[in-house]
Amino acid sequence: MPEELLRRRFEVRGHDFENAGERSAEVTAILKDLDIDPGIILRVGVVAFEAEMNVVMYADRATLTFVLNDDQIVVEMADEGPGIPDIELAMQPGYSTASDAMRDMGFGYGMGLPNIKNNSDGFSLHSEVGKGTRVYSMIRLE
Ligand SMILES: Nc1ncnc2c1ncn2[C@@H]1O[C@H](COP(=O)(O)OP(=O)(O)OP(=O)(O)O)[C@@H](O)[C@H]1O
Numbered sequence: 001m002p003e004e005l006l007r008r009r010f011e012v013r014g015h016d017f018e019n020a021g022e023r024s025a026e027v028t029a030i031l032k033d034l035d036i037d038p039g040i041i042l043r044v045g046v047v048a049f050e051a052e053m054n055v056v057m058y059a060d061r062a063t064l065t066f067v068l069n070d071d072q073i074v075v076e077m078a079d080e081g082p083g084i085p086d087i088e089l090a091m092q093p094g095y096s097t098a099s100d101a102m103r104d105m106g107f108g109y110g111m112g113l114p115n116i117k118n119n120s121d122g123f124s125l126h127s128e129v130g131k132g133t134r135v136y137s138m139i140r141l142e
Pocket residue numbers: 050054055057058059079081082083084090091095096097098106107108109110111112113114133
C-alpha cells in the first residue's frame with residue numbers, strides 16, 4: 001500500500017473567471033516546496049489547471065482533492081454541474097462547447113481533457129447528466 005504523505009482539499013467555484021487557476025497554483029506551490037521533480041510538477045499543474053478551468057467554464061462548484069503518496073500523486077476534481085452527455089466526444093481533441101466569450105479569453109481549444117489524460121499515468125472520467133462530473137488523474141513519482 002502506498003503511504004499517504006499529504007492530502008489537501010480545495011473548493012473551486014464555477015463561473016468564477018476572476019479567481020480561475022488559483023487552486024491549481026496552490027497545488028503546484030505545495031509541490032515546489034517539497035523535493036518533487038519539476039517535470040512531475042509541470043504535469044500535475046497541467047492536470048489541475050485544466051480540470052479547474054473546466055469547472056470554471058462549465059460547472060457550478062467542485063471539490064479538488066490532491067493527495068501526495070510516497071509513489072504517486074492523485075488529483076481528483078468532483079463537480080456539481082450539467083455533466084457530460086457524450087464522454088467519448090468530449091475526450092476528442094478539438095471538441096469544445098466553449099462560448100465565444102471563453103474563446104476570446106483563450107480557452108475552448110478542446111484540449112483540456114486530452115491534455116489531462118496525456119499527462120496522467122492513470123485517468124478516469126465519470127459523469128452523470130444533470131448531476132456532475134468526476135475527473136481522476138494519477139501521476140507516478142518513480
Ligand atoms: N466539468 C465539466 N462539466 C461539464 N462539461 C464539461 C466539463 N469538462 C469538460 N466538459 C465538456 O467537454 C468539452 C471538452 O473539454 P476540454 O477541456 O477538452 O475542452 P474545452 O474546455 O472546451 O477547451 P480547452 O480545455 O482547450 O480550453 C467541453 O467543451 C465541455 O463541453
